[in-house]
Amino acid sequence: MQDNATEVTAAGIARLAGVGRAAVSNWRRRHADFPKPVGGTETSPAFALAEVESWLRHQGKLAEVPLRERVWQQLVGHPEGPATALVHAGCVLLLIHDRPTVWLELGAVSDERVAARLPAALEQVIAPRFGVAGKRGVHTSAAAQGVHTAPAAQGVHSPTGVRGVHTPPDARDVSAVNGPGGVNTAGAVNTPSGVHASPAASGVHTEPTPPRVHTDPAPPRVHSSPAVHTAPATPVVHIAPATPALHATPAVRTPTGPELLPSVPLLRGVAELAAEMGARQAYEFLVGRHLDANPRQYTLTPAELARIMGDLAGPARTVLDPACGTGALLRAVPVPGAREVERDDSERELYGQDSAPELAALTALRLALQGRNVVRTAVGDTLRGDAYPGLRADVVLCHPPFNERNWGHDELAYDARWEYGFPARNESELAWVQHALARLRDGGTAVLLMPPAAASRRSGRRIRADLLRRGALRAVIALPVGAAPPYNIPLHLWVLRRPDKAPAQPEVLLADTGSVAEHTGRGGLDWEAVRTAVLDAWRPFERAGTAVEQPGVARSVPVIELLDDDVDLAPARHLPPAAAGDGEQLSDVRERLGETLRLTADLTPPAPAGPTEEQPGRWPLITIGELARGGALVMRTGGNGGHARVPVLTDNDVLAGTAPSGTLPESDEEAVRVEAGDVVVPVLGGGSVARVVDDATAGAVLGRSLVLLRPDPAALDPWFLAGFLRGTANNRQASSYASTATRLDVRRLQLPRLPLDEQLRYGARFRALAEFEEALRHAGRLGGQLVRGMYDGLTDGSVAPD
Numbered sequence: 001m002q003d004n005a006t007e008v009t010a011a012g013i014a015r016l017a018g019v020g021r022a023a024v025s026n027w028r029r030r031h032a033d034f035p036k037p038v039g040g041t042e043t044s045p046a047f048a049l050a051e052v053e054s055w056l057r058h059q060g061k062l063a064e065v066p067l068r069e070r071v072w073q074q075l076v077g078h079p080e081g082p083a084t085a086l087v088h089a090g091c092v093l094l095l096i097h098d099r100p101t102v103w104l105e106l107g108a109v110s111d112e113r114v115a116a117r118l119p120a121a122l123e124q125v126i127a128p129r130f131g132v133a134g135k136r137g138v139h140t141s142a143a144a145q146g147v148h149t150a151p152a153a154q155g156v157h158s159p160t161g162v163r164g165v166h167t168p169p170d171a172r173d174v175s176a177v178n179g180p181g182g183v184n185t186a187g188a189v190n191t192p193s194g195v196h197a198s199p200a201a202s203g204v205h206t207e208p209t210p211p212r213v214h215t216d217p218a219p220p221r222v223h224s225s226p227a228v229h230t231a232p233a234t235p236v237v238h239i240a241p242a243t244p245a246l247h248a249t250p251a252v253r254t255p256t257g258p259e260l261l262p263s264v265p266l267l268r269g270v271a272e273l274a275a276e277m278g279a280r281q282a283y284e285f286l287v288g289r290h291l292d293a294n295p296r297q298y299t300l301t302p303a304e305l306a307r308i309m310g311d312l313a314g315p316a317r318t319v320l321d322p323a324c325g326t327g328a329l330l331r332a333v334p335v336p337g338a339r340e341v342e343r344d345d346s347e348r349e350l351y352g353q354d355s356a357p358e359l360a361a362l363t364a365l366r367l368a369l370q371g372r373n374v375v376r377t378a379v380g381d382t383l384r385g386d387a388y389p390g391l392r393a394d395v396v397l398c399h400p401p402f403n404e405r406n407w408g409h410d411e412l413a414y415d416a417r418w419e420y421g422f423p424a425r426n427e428s429e430l431a432w433v434q435h436a437l438a439r440l441r442d443g444g445t446a447v448l449l450m451p452p453a454a455a456s457r458r459s460g461r462r463i464r465a466d467l468l469r470r471g472a473l474r475a476v477i478a479l480p481v482g483a484a485p486p487y488n489i490p491l492h493l494w495v496l497r498r499p500d501k502a503p504a505q506p507e508v509l510l511a512d513t514g515s516v517a518e519h520t521g522r523g524g525l526d527w528e529a530v531r532t533a534v535l536d537a538w539r540p541f542e543r544a545g546t547a548v549e550q551p552g553v554a555r556s557v558p559v560i561e562l563l564d565d566d567v568d569l570a571p572a573r574h575l576p577p578a579a580a581g582d583g584e585q586l587s588d589v590r591e592r593l594g595e596t597l598r599l600t601a602d603l604t605p606p607a608p609a610g611p612t613e614e615q616p617g618r619w620p621l622i623t624i625g626e627l628a629r630g631g632a633l634v635m636r637t638g639g640n641g642g643h644a645r646v647p648v649l650t651d652n653d654v655l656a657g658t659a660p661s662g663t664l665p666e667s668d669e670e671a672v673r674v675e676a677g678d679v680v681v682p683v684l685g686g687g688s689v690a691r692v693v694d695d696a697t698a699g700a701v702l703g704r705s706l707v708l709l710r711p712d713p714a715a716l717d718p719w720f721l722a723g724f725l726r727g728t729a730n731n732r733q734a735s736s737y738a739s740t741a742t743r744l745d746v747r748r749l750q751l752p753r754l755p756l757d758e759q760l761r762y763g764a765r766f767r768a769l770a771e772f773e774e775a776l777r778h779a780g781r782l783g784g785q786l787v788r789g790m791y792d793g794l795t796d797g798s799v800a801p802d
Contacts, residue, residue, distance in 0.1 A: 007039050007040070008073045013052055015069065016069055017056055019747060020736075020743075031059075035048060067276060071266065071272075071286070072289055085266055086290060088260060090365030091254075092270060092271065093274055093282060094279070095121060095125050096274050097279040097280070107268060115260045116257045119255065129375060130251070247388075250379075279369060287362055292704070298325070300326060301329060301399045302483070302484055304530075305479070306329050306331070308530065310397065311334070311531070312447045312538055313397060316393075316395035317336060317394055319350050319395045320393040320436075321352045323382060323432070324352030325399065329398070350373050350375050352377040353378045353380060353386075354382075382435065388439065392439065392444070396440055396447075397447050398447075398449070399448075400432035402451045404428040405426060405428070407428040407431055409423070412431075419434060427457065427459055429451060430460050433450075433496065440498035443500040444497065444498050445495065445497050449491055455568065455570045462567075469506075472499055473494065474495045474496060475493075476509075477495070479514070480514045492571075495509075506559040507556045508556075509537060509538065509547060509557075510555055510571040511571055512552070512572050513553070516532075525661070526661065537553065551577060554575070555576065577792075586790065619754065621751065623749065624749045631712065633710060633712060635708070638672060638702040638704045647701065648700060648702075648703045649674060650706075651682040651684065657773070657774055660700035672701065672708060673702070674698060674700055675693065675698050678692070678710050679693070679710075679721050680707070680709075681749075682705060683706070683746060688726045690721075690725040692770070709746070716756075719762075719763030719766045720751075720759035723765075723769070724751050724762075
């Protein structure tokens with residue numbers, strides 16, 4: 001069912017038709033029947049998706065809007081915003097995942113009836129999944145158990161699952177009335193797992209039926225069983241608390257009918273998408289697309305880094321991320337006894353908290369859809385309002401916010417978590433470190449991503465010293481620049497362990513992986529090399545408490561060496577320098593540089609010649625868009641997801657002339673793979689660059705911000721195509737400019753109309769230029785290596801000045 005109210009922007013229309021935004025602007029000017037705006041602003045109008053789809057199909061510019069694109073446009077056009085739409089979609093996908101037949105029955109009725117009946121159906125999966133109701137199918141409403149509690153004003157406390165025994169009120173819920181099964185009729189629902197949530201938020205409602213619990217009017221509280229009379233048929237439910245109490249707002253609640261009504265057309269499309277690709281994959285596609293579309297709104301932990309942090313922590317059943325974001329770290333922890341491919345298939349208890357309600361909800365839904373996990377996520381400021389004060393987890397993983405001064409310094413001076421010292425106002429990261437340690441069981445492991453300043457700021461030296469003395473800090477590992485945002489500094493991983501006994505001869509592992517992977521941009525890290533270096537340093541140290549020294553990479557340092565006035569834990573300051581290489585190695589580099597320079601001289605282009613009488617200076621031109629419509633080439637754009645561990649050709653790789661080095665979020669979306677002879681063009685940055693794919697690059701996945709042109713060999717020579725696309729004037733006329741970026745409309749790039757034999761002549765010359773360019777790049781790299789080696793050798797004494 002198509003939603004006539006869904007709106008789409010010009011950028012969305014361009015994605016639907018596979019064109020640039022300039023083409024959409026031209027359509028609006030040239031075609032009087034182009035749909036009129038129905039919303040938005042004068043500078044950014046919005047159009048009805050149904051009208052746009054009909055117009056595109058009528059014009060022959062679109063055969064059918066792909067289901068994924070239609071659902072995505074419905075999501076971004078939701079009247080309450082994409083975050084709300086994602087939560088509603090996630091709830092329905094969870095219903096489809098757990099109870100598919102229920103949705104089949106609901107989907108057959110009108111939108112209004114779907115919205116009216118859907119909350120009750122959602123409650124049946126949301127409550128047990130997220131802790132609003134008890135496990136094992138036990139309902140927490142008093143009416144469901146046949147027990148009715150007295151009003152809270154009477155102060156009546158009947159025990160949970162035990163009759164005739166007085167249960168003192170919790171210090172945080174003095175006025176609470178706890179009925180059998182944990183129903184708090186004063187306004188909070190206490191489930192058998194200890195979750196507190198308001199009935200409105202959780203969707204669990206207590207019955208207004210007159211109470212069947214009778215109390216003596218004289219005493220304000222019931223202290224013995226004779227004072228409480230329950231119906232003989234009332235069942236006694238014995239449930240031990242399975243999880244720690246939740247003392248913050250649950251992240252997922254059952255939406256109401258009026259809230260769901262605007263979402264019903266989207267939910268129908270989401271259900272179709274789930275039938276096509278699976279509930280989990282459908283949600284990953286939508287969430288991944290949303291995160292990619294809003295890169296400045298979220299600080300994400302790269303999946304490769306999350307995997308390294310999970311491997312450092314090791315297998316665990318109970319995992320906490322107190323700043324969970326989108327849930328990347330919670331998904332990365334291995335399951336005890338499970339093989340790598342089975343990480344998501346075994347049940348774990350996963351706890352998360354985030355101050356952003358939409359992120360906490362997205363994390364909960366993603367985790368619930370990925371396996372049989374017990375998921376508890378909460379909304380709130382973790383340092384000021386910890387949701388799990390009683391939790392003792394096996395593992396804590398965290399990518400906390402950096403450099404926060406308003407983290408609660410003034411309110412939390414006497415907090416019990418500061419076992420290792422009260423953090424200074426500018427040491428918010430050390431507050432997160434101690435919070436993580438406080439939520440671990442004895443012997444449990446925490447891994448935190450930290451800014452490098454936290455290892456050396458003088459204001460934190462006393463806390464760092466106490467962490468070292470008591471054996472809580474086990475390792476500080478420096479990552480390469482660009483591993484995670486902020487990309488311009490080398491972040492650190494801190495590995496901590498809650499001490500169960502004092503180490504006899506305490507040592508700490510200091511490692512620096514900055515030299516193991518060459519960085520070529522945000523997608524350019526060799527993550528496998530980084531992971532290998534980290535684990536090769538950590539695992540021997542974890543087993544033995546010490547490790548063999550690796551110059552420039554890792555060293556096991558006695559704690560006593562670090563307990564000076566600064567307690568500086570920056571790994572680079574304590575590692576012996578890596579060998580700069582002897583004279584023989586540097587001579588080899590010099591010889592290779594000489595060979596490359598001679599090759600560069602041979603490849604230097606001859607003096608340019610002007611146009612001859614037979615060859616005019618100008619030709620008739622044709623655009624890439626016209627060639628694509630005529631079938632002379634196929635045009636594809638980079639995707640937003642693909643299969644895991646497939647090399648991805650990024651825009652940085654194209655600009656730098658390097659091998660594929662990137663990754664894309666894992667999804668079932670069909671990736672675009674490049675073939676030998678394809679021409680790849682970056683669309684951002686304003687540079688005139690085009691790369692012909694060779695045999696070594698063939699098979700890689702096309703990354704974001706890239707356009708692939710696959711020419712018909714009978715009509716176009718790829719080197720001719722790539723050469724003319726690099727013309728400065730050609731790029732200038734095909735570019736559009738925003739406030740902070742330049743975008744290339746590849747369809748507007750132009751080529752001369754030349755016969756194939758003439759194309760081959762130009763193509764041979766362009767190919768020679770590309771070889772010359774690559775030789776220059778290689779010479780630059782070798783020259784830099786030689787200069788760096790000479791400086792290092794002269795300064796460390798391995799090379800003599802004569």
